[in-house]
Every structure is written in structure tokens, then in C-alpha cells.
Amino acid sequence: MTFTQAELDYLATQHIGRLATVAPDGQVQNNPTNFFVDADTGTIVIGGGALGRSKKFRNVQRGxxxxxxxDDLATVDPWAPRGIEIRGRAVALTDQEPPVPGMSREVIRITPTRIVSWGLDGPRASRAV
Incomplete structure (x- = not known):
């Protein structure tokens, strides 16, 4: 398993994340997006209404x-941030079964190479996978 059970449990409660990609000219783009965890493959799947026409999709196509x-705040008093950062290899796929009806047939699949989590099940954890 790529993700710990605590990470999977946390991701199951969240609906929005932020995907950072890099354009060929080196410009970083960071956008909120929905996501789905494929626990069987240990990957993250990004979908959307017109994902194939997005800059993030084109950036991933270009490598x-x-x-x-x-991430979110478990509480504000006391201040308790929690979250997960997933770095990895991504592929832009076309003609895929949409993760949710009504989404486009393009998805981005992220295979983690490094996972950093905090506030989920003890001290901050960082590991290569």
C-alpha cells in the first residue's frame, strides 16, 4: 500500500486539493481541483468537466x-493543521471512464514518489514510495 490507513481515511473526508504543475517555460501553475483515490493502485486521479482543455492537463502531457x-484545519483553537502532500509522476490520459458521471473522459493519474503528511496520526511523516 502506498498510503497509510490514516492518510486514506483523511483523503476520504476531503473533496478539494491543489495541483501544481510546471509549464514548459518554467512557470508554475497551482489550481484547486477535485480528486479521487484509487486505493487499489495507490494513485490519485484528477478529473473535471473539461480537464482535457486545461493548462494543467497540457502541462502534464508535456512532462x-x-x-x-x-489540507485543512482540524480546529482553530487550538490551531491544528493537517494534510498531505503527494509528489510524483503524472500522466494525462484520454478516453478514460470518468471518475464521476458528467466529467470529461480525460484524467490525470498521479503515482506518488514522495508523500509528506502532518497532523493525521502522530508526528509529521515524510517518505519516498
Whole structure:
């Protein structure tokens, strides 16, 4: 398993993350997006209404590295941030079964190479996978 059970449990409660990609000219783009965890393959799947026409999709098609962050505040008093950063290899896929009806047939699949999590099940954890 790529993700710990605590990470999978946390990701299951969240609906939005931020995907950072890099354009060929070196410009970084970071956008909120929905996501789905494929626990069987240990990957993250990004989908959308017109994902194939997006800059993030084109960046990934051109070989961009990616970082995907999901985070929130468990409480504000006391201050308790928690989250997960997933760095990895991404592929832009076409003609895929949409993760949710009504989404486009393009998806971005992220295979983690490094996972950093905090506030989920003890001290901050960082590991290569």
C-alpha cells in the first residue's frame, strides 16, 4: 500500500486539493481541483468537466512534474493543521471512464514518489514510495 490507513481515511473526508504543475517555460501553475483515490493502485486521479482543455492537463502531457496538496484545519483553537502532500509522476490520459458521471473522459493519474503528511496520526511523516 502506498498510503497509510490514516492518510486514506483523511483523503476520504476531503473533496478539494491543489495541483501544481510546471509549464514548459518554467512557470508554475497551482489550481484547486477535485480528486479521487484509487486505493487499489495507490494513485490519485484528477478529473473535471473539461480537464482535457486545461493548462494543467497540457502541462502534464508535456512532462511536468507535479505536487498535489490536500489540507485543512482540524480546529482553530487550538490551531491544528493537517494534510498531505503527494509528489510524483503524472500522466494525462484520454478516453478514460470518468471518475464521476458528467466529467470529461480525460484524467490525470498521479503515482506518488514522495508523500509528506502532518497532523493525521502522530508526528509529521515524510517518505519516498
Amino acid at each position: 511536468s512534474t507535479v505536487a498535489f496538496v490536500v
